[in-house]
Amino acid sequence: MRKFKDNLLRGLLWFSAFLTVAVLVTIVGYIFYKGYRLINFDFIFGDYSPAGDGGIWPMIVTTIYTIAISLLIATPIGILAAVYLQEYAKQGRLVKTIRFATESLTGIPSIIYGLFGAVFFVTTLKLGMSIIAASLTLTIIVLPVIIRTTEEALKTVPHSYREGSLALGTTKLQTLYKVILPSAMPGILSGIILSIGRIVGESAAIFLTAGTVAAMPESIFSSARTLTVHSYLVTQESGDIELAAAIGIVLIVIILVLNLSATFISKKLNKADY
Amino acid sequence: MGCMLMSTTVIERNNAEKGNFSQMKQHSGEAAKISVTDLNLFYGEKQALYNVSLGIQEKKVTALIGPSGCGKSTFLRTLNRMNDLIDGVKITGDIVVDSENIYQSNDVIKLRTKVGMVFQKPNLFPMSIYDNVAYGPRMQGIKNKKELNKIVEESLRGAAIWDEVKDRLKTSALGLSGGQQQRVCIARAIAMKPEIILMDEPTSALDPISTLKVEELITHMKKDYTIVIVTHNMQQAARVSDKTAFFLNGEIIEYDETDHIFSMPQDQRTKDYVTGRFG
Numbered sequence: 001m002r003k004f005k006d007n008l009l010r011g012l013l014w015f016s017a018f019l020t021v022a023v024l025v026t027i028v029g030y031i032f033y034k035g036y037r038l039i040n041f042d043f044i045f046g047d048y049s050p051a052g053d054g055g056i057w058p059m060i061v062t063t064i065y066t067i068a069i070s071l072l073i074a075t076p077i078g079i080l081a082a083v084y085l086q087e088y089a090k091q092g093r094l095v096k097t098i099r100f101a102t103e104s105l106t107g108i109p110s111i112i113y114g115l116f117g118a119v120f121f122v123t124t125l126k127l128g129m130s131i132i133a134a135s136l137t138l139t140i141i142v143l144p145v146i147i148r149t150t151e152e153a154l155k156t157v158p159h160s161y162r163e164g165s166l167a168l169g170t171t172k173l174q175t176l177y178k179v180i181l182p183s184a185m186p187g188i189l190s191g192i193i194l195s196i197g198r199i200v201g202e203s204a205a206i207f208l209t210a211g212t213v214a215a216m217p218e219s220i221f222s223s224a225r226t227l228t229v230h231s232y233l234v235t236q237e238s239g240d241i242e243l244a245a246a247i248g249i250v251l252i253v254i255i256l257v258l259n260l261s262a263t264f265i266s267k268k269l270n271k272a273d274y
Numbered sequence: 275m276g277c278m279l280m281s282t283t284v285i286e287r288n289n290a291e292k293g294n295f296s297q298m299k300q301h302s303g304e305a306a307k308i309s310v311t312d313l314n315l316f317y318g319e320k321q322a323l324y325n326v327s328l329g330i331q332e333k334k335v336t337a338l339i340g341p342s343g344c345g346k347s348t349f350l351r352t353l354n355r356m357n358d359l360i361d362g363v364k365i366t367g368d369i370v371v372d373s374e375n376i377y378q379s380n381d382v383i384k385l386r387t388k389v390g391m392v393f394q395k396p397n398l399f400p401m402s403i404y405d406n407v408a409y410g411p412r413m414q415g416i417k418n419k420k421e422l423n424k425i426v427e428e429s430l431r432g433a434a435i436w437d438e439v440k441d442r443l444k445t446s447a448l449g450l451s452g453g454q455q456q457r458v459c460i461a462r463a464i465a466m467k468p469e470i471i472l473m474d475e476p477t478s479a480l481d482p483i484s485t486l487k488v489e490e491l492i493t494h495m496k497k498d499y500t501i502v503i504v505t506h507n508m509q510q511a512a513r514v515s516d517k518t519a520f521f522l523n524g525e526i527i528e529y530d531e532t533d534h535i536f537s538m539p540q541d542q543r544t545k546d547y548v549t550g551r552f553g
Contacts, residue, residue: 090361160397167356168410168466169387177414179399195534 028252035245036129045249047215055108056247058216062131064253066206068137069220070142075192078146079137085147086154087176099151105144108211113141114205122209129223133208138202142195149194153187154180193259200255220272227251288349290419297543307332307470310351313367315348315357315524322348324525326367328492330517335492335501337532338513340395340521341552348505349521350472353502354389362394390463395479396455403430403450404443404456410466425465432498433461434491453484471495473503477510489514508548512536520544 046055089095117137127133158181165175183187201227211223212233225233231247234240301398305328307309309494315323317512338346348357355376357363370378376385393448398406404427407426413539416422426443430436435457439450447458456476473492477485492501492514505511511518520541521527528535539545 158397160393160395161399163356163359163393164397164399164462165409166359167354167386167391167393168413168462169383169385170413171383171412174413178409183400 031245031248031249031252034242034244035247035249038242038246039249043133043246047216048098050214056230057228058214059230059247060254062210062217063200063226063251065131065217065220066135066138066226067196067226067258068261069132070138071192071195071201073135074139074142074146074195075272078191079150079188080146081143082150082183083176085146085160086163087172087180088153102144102147104150105140109127109202110141110202111208113137114208116140117209118242129189129209129211129213131210131220131222131224132218134206135220137205137209138199141202141205142256144196145195146188147192149191150184150188153184153191156187157183185266189262193262194256196255196262200251201228202226207232227254297475299381306330308502309350309368309370311368311370313352315345315363316502317360318362322524325404326526328519328526328529330500330502332500333496333498334516335445335496335503335514337515338502338504338521339508339511339518340504340547342506343523346519346521347474348473348524350502350504351470353394353470354386356391358382361439372548385476387466388468389472390466391472392434392456392459392463392474392476394475394545396452398447398450398455398458398462400448402444403439405460406447407462407465411548412461414466414513428456429461430458431464432464432495433457434487434494435461443551451484453480453487455505456480456484456488457488457491460488460495468499470500470502473501474502475506480504485510508536508550522547 036176044057044060045057048054048056048058084246085095085098097154115134117140121127121136122129125133126135144164161183164176166172170178172200206226207229210226210229212225212229213223214225214230217224227247227250233242234247235244285514306332310329311327313323313326314321325343325379326349337348340346351357352365352369353371353376355364364515365377371385371389371431379385399409399410408422411422411425414427425437427440430439437456438454439458447455450458457481460471460476480488489510492503495501496516503511503515517530517534518532518535520535520539520543522543528539528541530540535544536548539548
């Protein structure tokens with residue numbers, strides 16, 4: 001009987017894992033199946049044409065811009081904030097409040113951020129519908145994610161590392177820089193990868209702040225269209241599932257490349273230190 | 275001549291009146307490397323140490339024994355100010371290391387360079403063996419490769435682990451056995467060229483053979499370092515230490531030559547503890 005229960009549980013666990021993978025494979029497979037015929041050099045690197053036979057290069061560039069700018073702003077601020085909260089701040093009511101606030105911020109639907117971005121960055125700061133306005137909005141969206149994951153990563157660094165380092169007559173900053181942050185690196189990195197996912201996946205907030213201009217952006221102050229927004233619009237306007245799926249393939253590849261390079265960079269960083 | 279004699283007598287009486295243990299010890303001809311006077315320590319409202327006074331002698335091994343929660347680790351951590359890391363710790367009294375009151379000086383970095391520490395569980399960083407030992411010197415600004423190599427080799431030899439690790443210095447320190455890791459921890463402390471080494475139950479996480487190796491090492495090290503060791507293991511205290519202090523509920527009950535503590539303790543509570551009646 002115990003043996004049976006054990007097998008039952010094992011089967012259940014296996015089934016859950018299988019189901020998760022199966023769903024993922026089905027979705028990715030379906031998108032590849034639907035879209036792969038459109039993928040060619042001209043589709044990826046060609047300029048957009050409203051007739052529908054053009055490429056998606058402007059959207060790829062816009063997407064990469066938004067990822068780069070948002071992360072460039074959000075990562076340092078997020079890591080510094082988390083280090084302050086976790087390592088320096090006196091753990092009291094203020095810190096608890098800040099923590100509660102960041103936690104709540106991660107749960108707010110992105111359309112709310114989009115509305116805020118449209119009012120504050122686009123109108124009040126007079127940035128207009130632009131890549132920079134969208135990136136700043138995305139910065140606010142991913143900041144709590146980076147702060148939370150970095151804090152969690154810092155928490156997992158054993159206290160004994162801190163003690164060991166400080167007992168050797170090092171300063172708090174040296175300990176932070178040489179022992180704590182390197183140990184927390186994998187966790188911090190997963191926060192950044194999650195953020196990339198959120199940025200790429202975002203449509204509503206970008207729609208409201210960067211607009212939908214389907215052309216190569218002249219600068220980060222131009223209005224432009226990201227891949228996700230483009231994918232949404234082609235489905236919505238012309239019902240072109242095939243094109244949307246092809247865009248989906250490109251998105252998946254971009255995310256994959258970014259995640260792999262992030263992992264690679266972190267490994268390199270670690271090697272350099274040890 | 276008579277005048278000098280008289281002044282000596284006066285100093286003696288003054289010391290006796292103060293009841294200052296460390297000064298009395300100094301007077302009896304043994305140099306105290308660390309003298310602690312009337313040390314009280316509070317975690318918030320809760321008092322953990324009560325009027326602790328003792329003198330720790332240079333190049334001797336001093337063992338701190340006592341049941342769990344009696345304050346011996348807390349006391350040890352006051353000697354290199356590791357308690358500073360805990361919020362709400364308040365300390366009164368004096369700790370003088372080499373005629374410098376360590377709680378009046380703000381140079382914790384300098385203190386911790388002089389007073390090294392080995393912890394209960396090996397706490398090597400996730401780096402190579404070499405980088406672990408070179409960590410402290412590097413943080414002090416030593417960059418010269420030759421100099422670092424020399425320090426690393428000397429420290430590992432000093433901790434009797436050089437032969438076991440010399441061919442794998444660049445591999446992760448976390449791949450070593452617990453006992454080896456603990457000796458690398460000792461090497462890492464030695465690399466700072468400290469004068470005093472504090473050990474907080476350094477063998478409690480180790481198997482008997484590793485424990486024996488660390489104990490042998492401690493016995494060798496005392497010709498160069500002043501060692502203060504907290505231990506749960508009374509046989510260990512008897513084996514490695516020259517002097518032993520018995521702590522109970524935050525107070526020092528008895529402090530004497532190790533032989534005396536174990537063979538003819540003055541206090542009944544010490545006697546009960548060392549004969550295993552409690553603790």
